[in-house]
Amino acid sequence: MMTNASQITQAGLSSLVEDLRQAGIQVIGPARVTDGAVEYQRLADLSGWTPGVQPRRSLKEWFLPVTEPLFRYRKQGPRVLVEELAPPDAPRVVLGAYPCDAAALPILDAVMGWDYRDDPWFARREATVILSQVCPGGDASCFCTDVGIAPDSAAGADLRMCPIESGWRVQVETGKGEAFLQQWSRHFQPANGSKNPLPPAGPPRSEAPRANPERVRAWIETHFEDPFWQEVALRCHGCGGCAAVCPTCHCFDIVDEPENPVQGARRRNWDTCQTALFTRHASGHNPREDQCGRCRQRVNHKFAIYPARFGRILCTGCGRCARTCPSGQDITEILARIDQWAAGPGGA
Amino acid sequence: MARIGVFVCHCGENIGRTVDCARVAEALRDLPGVVHSVDYKYMCSDPGQQMVKQAIAEKGLTGVVVAACSPHMHEKTFRRAASGAGLNPFLCEMANIREHCSWIHEDREMATAKAIDIARTLVEKVKRNRPLKTIQIPVTRRALVIGGGIAGIQAALDIADGGREVVLVEKEPSIGGHMSQLSETFPTLDCSQCILTPRMVEVYQHPRIRLYAYSEVESVQGYIGNFRVTIRRKARSVDEDKCNGCGACTQACPNRKVPSEFECGLGKRPAIYVPFPQAVPNLPTIDRSRCLLFLNRAKGRPDTCKKCAEACSKGAIDFDQQDRLVTEEVGAIVVATGYQVYSIGKETGRDDLHGYGEYGYGTLPDVIDGLQFERLASASGPTAGRILRPSDGKEPKRVVFLQCIGSRDPAKGMEYCSKICCMYVAKHTMLYKHKVHDGQATVFYMDIRAAGKGYDEFTRRAIEEEGARYIRGRVSRIWRDGEVLKVQGFDTLSGRPILMDADLVVLATAVRPQPGIEALAQKLNVSYDRHGFINEAHPKLRPVETSTAGVFVAGACQAPRDIPDSVAMASATASKVLGLFASEMLEREPTVAVVNDALCAGCFHCERVCPYGAVEHREVRNRAGQVVRVVAYVNPGVCQGCGTCQATCPSKSVELQGFTDDQVYQQIQALGL
Amino acid sequence: MRELRDLARRLLEEGSVQTVLGWEEGPRGARPVFVRRPEEAERLIFDPRCVHNLAAYLSPRRPHLKGLGRIAICVKPCDAKAVAGLIRETQVARDQVVLIGLRCGGVLPDPEGRETLSGETVADRCRGCPDREPRLADHVVGTAAEGFPGPSRRQQKVEELLALSPDDRWRFWQQELARCVRCHACRQVCPLCFCEQCIADKTRPRWVESSAHGRGNLAWHISRAMHLAGRCVDCGECERVCPGGIPLGLLTRRVAKTVGERFGWRPSDDPAVPSPVGTWRPEDPQEFIL
């Protein structure tokens, strides 16, 4: 498949978006929002498309919406009627996903399809074709290479795009990608020198890996009560901003919202382990009683629990949590320190 | 699971004419949790109430909604009925489909829809009602009476005669108040002292009255049934236990030129004095601002004089006596601090009150106020009852009385009527005529307000039989011309200016509350109007209660009052107090706020907004006994149930029982259908 | 900086405090630091990147900080107002915290800022800020500096919005609030949001729906702004941390404008100044009441 490359001009991309729109297919891609930041947005055309900037929030919300109705209900006499809603299976295309965002999707497929199949998640997954872009370059908080992903990673992408002088070079990665290319082939041309692989990703990372995930995992698994967790959490406000921007944090809460005495909706909403409410029992008791336990939980889940259960690190190294943290908490710093201890004498 | 019963009342035709009651009952039947819904002609009738009781018993109802009239009309009725069937009365709610629906709408369709909505909101509410118990508060069955004038005396005696202990606090050295200064009283012209003095003595001798004269209320804590009052017993410089009231000290005092408060400045007293011969208690007091020894002390000089101590055979003079604070536990408080007369000079002590400099009060010695005239007319007064003018001691042949000085005058800061002046001026003209047979009394008045038993007859007698000359109009200026006073005014009936000579001018100045009333009201947490008069709880129905439960008001501190009014009010407060003291426990509606300890963050916004000071600080301790948090606690004895705390609490950690957030929420939700 | 580090070391050495709460150099600019050993005092910095309002850490609702002993906290004059708020609302006892007041000439909008401080680059909330000299402080360090003239852009934006029709304002806010994910980060960093249980987390009844739909978001932001009325010190942390970049400061500014114009209240660093919540005057304006 690596050789199956095409290319598309900027104008071609524009007309592709127009055709998709005409065909009733939603196009999603990075674009500026009112405060000037870039987020994945629904695109009417290509004019606002901003592929060169990492979106503030990840692609996750297009598969696990911030809030979504699961069903509606109505009481009728002694009966309760459950009203099923139309499934979220409208066809969509993501244009210009970051590799660290695309890579998160197959990681999450594992948990979403584990003991039961999460229908809304897979309905959206199946209805969506993902055209990722090769990373145009990150900043000091990026660490995808530490967690087994690369700026040109194909994970989660149906097609991969890389900027070239005349537009974009496009590489098919999955059958779904191939089908998409076939369906809209009139907008694409064969790539020049089809033997060429995609050019390397943006600026190469000069730094050596900051942490070895295996060592980190081993240390975490044996240091649940380590005083480090007390110290690392001091500056944490428990705001959960990290989870909100994270491509892999996927916890949710399910609530019933009555609209009157006889009807309402059951909804699923994002939740985060960083708040006290997340673990508070009905009795008032909270097993994770303070922020230390919550900070530990986040690292633990991503780098030990999830890998143990699903064989994948629950992190794509996008660096958003470090960028968004209001008090300067940095996951790479935490991992590096753990790794140092783990590698040192008396380590894991 | 809720089992709600709905009872829709036709109220004869009152509701049934515009609301389809059967349809209301039917619509409510479909609501989740409603197990019984019926309509009936007259729910409040015996058979109607029986239906409610029967349904509670047979269907095991957990809540009742009666869709009928206003809860102000029949809530008590149906709660009693529910209670009679074994349901907690607070699980019964009224849906007002009469006053708020059938009586104000004509469209049957819309009125019925509205009635269904109204009833539904109450059904949803009652599902979240919780059984409540009336609150029982222990009552300390002793009363505090503040003020030892006629109102305070009457209240104290009535309560004490009713069998309860009374603490009576008077800030002056003697009880008696203004009534002890009066010569004779309208409309009967009986001697004020003669009727008052026995009452004063009775107070002094009463086994159930503890009298603190020359004392003031320092602070008040607690709430109805449970007040803790700190009283400052000001230093008399005389040991009360040793003094036998012989009066030798007052005779010995060399400084005999102190203007007497009792004589309104018309007489003198020594620095150690008993305010008047019939004073109760009959104990002298050293006026430290006038005593030579204390004046020397203030200047850092050695103690000199001590003439009084030398004269005292009991060794009762104590120059080093200090103020003492005593604490009394009481269950009710009667405020009877009385009045003062408006100072008509230029100095009023308040920015919004303007004096009457044009009348020369304070500069012209023969311009006096009504109380001073009382002293001139009093047999025990400085002139031994002869009317003699202050400047030269001559008998005035022409006396001009001016009414409404300060009163009914928004420009001067007091728009209210002082009520007693019309009557006492008429009395003064008579007293004057009786003592100076060839004298002429002239009265300038705005209106004559003589509403009261025998009052109008009294003023008519002054005018028609005693020859007082009444001129309707106001005086603009008074000045001195040799020995006479020139009075310039205007007769509004004849429309002519008037200029007349007078030997003495008497000003009927406005009645004002005592100075310091605001501070006292704040200590008691009772509201007062902008003049400082204590507000009654309701002008018609609760005239002697205040905004704070357990605090009552009598006499002229509430509004200008004459003696009969003050005494009636005082007896009314006594009756209220005795009613409150009828049982050891006080029952209160459970509509009070309750704090959720676990959620209260202790920001105390609730404390700041509480109109009653019902919020206290409570320490939450861990098992080791250490204080881990300080949270709010609402004292159910003080809380009146307004719920302002709950609306203010950001985390809703305080709930007003009967109107909880959950109850209101469900009512709003019910309207979403 | 020397003065600050020396003071911190001295306080730790003499044992009058066990922790000095200040700022340090982090991987992405300045960040809060808890200095617990005298030799670590060298980590402390203070420069225009120290934007964080550290007063939030004083809230008793952070149980993980309870073991830090007595704290000395670095406060800019504006941060001190938040500390005053906590004292006013009995969350912090004045004698249980040591305040190191820092003379401030304004800060940059974010802790990473590499720009030099100027009228262009200064954080919006510093425009027109009158507070140069800390008053609520046990120690005052740093050098006096000039402030920057107002009005702030935020204030101007409030005025601009007020000139629109309600429908246009509705559209503006719906567009902005659509980015709210209800993470409640705005609440978590707010020094004055210290409820034991936030109304947004309360389920019986559910005044604020937890879903990040238009209804829930509007209820949340109304509720938050109302609860901060007369309490917000305009530190801007809510807006800084919002992962959706929602201009939350506009809401608190709007409320501050009401509270200022109607009740004459401005955020104060004097804990004795009563908040307008819980007070009233008979003559409060009531032109909106029939």
Added chain:
Amino acid sequence: MDGEGARPFEPRITAFVCNWCTYTGADLAGTSRLQMAANVRIIRLPCTGRIDPMFIVKAFERGADGVIVSGCHPADCHYNAGNYHARRRFAIFRELVDFLGIDPGRLTFSWVSASEGAKWRDVVNETVDRVRRLGPFTAYRELVTDPPVTRVIGEEVPA
């Protein structure tokens, strides 16, 4: 409104009133048989001081087109000062929600005493007329739109 013969728009108004003044004033309007618009649903609270701004928000969420808050005149509060606190609270609330784009015409604040039955009628009629002119508050109702229902599953509630 769409379609021929559709009923004219009838605003839904929720009123939060205090027990002592406005509720009693509304009772008086009833005993005086003062006719008024039938669009208002009253929720009785002890005092305006008890009325939380979230009540109003929730009323809009539940489909109210307008809201009335009414209590005792200044200095008449049964609880001395609840209405003064409410006055401050709603001065802030009103300007805040106006800023958020809720037309303040949808909100009525009034002082109606126990003796002002006629004033209550006027407040009701005026509010209903004003909200009728503003139209239904569809913007608020459309804050949440769920996908269409495709299937209804009915089940018995377990006994």
